[in-house]
Amino acid sequence: MWAGRVLHAALSRAPRGSRAQSALAQLRGILEEELESIRGAGTWKSERVITSCQGPHIHVDGAPGGIINFCANNYLGLSSHPEVIQAGLQNLKEFGAGLSSVRFICGTQSIHKDLEAKIARFHQREDAILYPSCFDANAGLFEALLTSEDAVLSDELNHASIIDGIRLCKAHKYRYRHLDMADLEAKLQEAQKHRLRLVATDGAFSMDGDIAPLQKICHLASQYGALVFVDESHATGFLGPTGRGTDELLGVMDQVTIINSTLGKALGGASGGYTTGPGALVSLLRQRARPYLFSNSLPPAAVGCASKALDLLMESNAIVQSMAAKTLRFRSQMEAAGFTISGANHPICPVMLGDARLALNIADDMLKRGIFVIGFSYPVVPKGKARIRVQISAVHSEEDIDRCVEAFVEVGRLHGALP
Numbered sequence: 001m002w003a004g005r006v007l008h009a010a011l012s013r014a015p016r017g018s019r020a021q022s023a024l025a026q027l028r029g030i031l032e033e034e035l036e037s038i039r040g041a042g043t044w045k046s047e048r049v050i051t052s053c054q055g056p057h058i059h060v061d062g063a064p065g066g067i068i069n070f071c072a073n074n075y076l077g078l079s080s081h082p083e084v085i086q087a088g089l090q091n092l093k094e095f096g097a098g099l100s101s102v103r104f105i106c107g108t109q110s111i112h113k114d115l116e117a118k119i120a121r122f123h124q125r126e127d128a129i130l131y132p133s134c135f136d137a138n139a140g141l142f143e144a145l146l147t148s149e150d151a152v153l154s155d156e157l158n159h160a161s162i163i164d165g166i167r168l169c170k171a172h173k174y175r176y177r178h179l180d181m182a183d184l185e186a187k188l189q190e191a192q193k194h195r196l197r198l199v200a201t202d203g204a205f206s207m208d209g210d211i212a213p214l215q216k217i218c219h220l221a222s223q224y225g226a227l228v229f230v231d232e233s234h235a236t237g238f239l240g241p242t243g244r245g246t247d248e249l250l251g252v253m254d255q256v257t258i259i260n261s262t263l264g265k266a267l268g269g270a271s272g273g274y275t276t277g278p279g280a281l282v283s284l285l286r287q288r289a290r291p292y293l294f295s296n297s298l299p300p301a302a303v304g305c306a307s308k309a310l311d312l313l314m315e316s317n318a319i320v321q322s323m324a325a326k327t328l329r330f331r332s333q334m335e336a337a338g339f340t341i342s343g344a345n346h347p348i349c350p351v352m353l354g355d356a357r358l359a360l361n362i363a364d365d366m367l368k369r370g371i372f373v374i375g376f377s378y379p380v381v382p383k384g385k386a387r388i389r390v391q392i393s394a395v396h397s398e399e400d401i402d403r404c405v406e407a408f409v410e411v412g413r414l415h416g417a418l419p
């Protein structure tokens with residue numbers, strides 16, 4: 001709609017009969033065809049507009065009254081934590097809106113250095129480097145680290161940003177079947193001829209809430225002389241007894257070489273990403289990683305929010321435990337009601353429904369009952385595996401969880417998903 005108006009305005013400004021006008025008309029035709037094909041494939045993504053801040057209770061444009069939100073990566077509820085907001089405001093006042101510069105020109109402030117040191121401490125690694133996002137951290141890492149002499153072995157269901165980051169590098173690429181350790185081993189054997197081998201995996205996979213078998217991955221890596229890289233975007237801050245992530249949960253903190261993660265989910269949810277690992281690797285990334293070298297430094301307010309989120313987590317693991325207890329409450333009640341919930345005790349709780357239309361209709365009816373959840377279907381997930389993804393947060397009350405389960409049972413019966 002908007003693109004159409006812009007093109008229409010541009011077309012009416014171009015001189016009639018000019019080549020510019022016909023090029024724009026051609027572009028308009030191409031774009032409209034492309035957009036129509038997205039609509040036709042049923043994969044059009046529309047956005048619900050939230051008119052409040054992120055939290056367990058939100059206001060959504062077009063939906064009367066408050067909504068209970070089960071559709072956010074705000075796992076610890078820190079996005080609207082008063083101390084996190086205050087820390088962001090303090091940095092905004094003291095350090096300004098931003099630096100209008102990349103880090104190595106004049107974009108580095110003391111707060112950036114402090115946050116990098118804190119991240120490294122949190123993960124018990126030598127050093128850390130900040131990026132504008134974890135998407136950028138993934139875009140920067142592989143190209144800077146690996147050459148055509150090396151190999152990267154990647155889980156087939158890794159996040160799009162890992163896939164794109166790997167595409168940018170010259171290393172030999174091996175894709176192993178999702179969580180399939182026999183396939184990884186076969187690929188590691190094939191990759192023995194290369195200089196370095198890097199196994200790359202998400203720690204927790206966001207569509208299924210399943211967790212990479214890091215103990216086995218690290219064991220194979222040690223057997224075949226490989227390094228291990230884990231994207232902890234859906235784990236940092238809340239998996240493991242003190243929220244350090246999947247490596248802590250599975251007892252392999254000393255065996256995972258490189259971690260990338262985001263500040264845009266559990267750690268306050270503002271924005272930002274990072275790599276943490278060996279000091280020499282971080283030094284190399286500061287010299288070579290293109291998203292670091294050619295993009296603005298992280299805004300002070302975002303730095304303040306993330307830094308306070310880490311402080312809160314390092315002081316106590318009460319928030320982490322509260323999230324785990326609520327996840328268990330939701331999963332066990334839903335399973336007792338007859339639903340299948342995929343994944344392994346992760347706050348991502350995919351309610352498996354199979355049929356795409358059923359998932360869509362149930363999600364719509366849940367919203368009518370004041371519960372915000374989203375249905376996922378092909379091509380985001382495999383055909384026949386449509387689901388509604390519910391995400392639990394430490395700041396949901398037990399009553400919120402129970403209301404969500406009750407609504408699922410009611411709507412599920414209405415649509416024949418439950419007997």
Ligand code: PLP
Pocket residue numbers: 132133134135136138159161202206231233234261262263264271272273
């Ligand atoms: N990696 C994973 C596994 C993710 O789920 C996401 C975000 O959805 C990202 C990276 C990108 O994170 P960011 O929002 O910081 O770019």
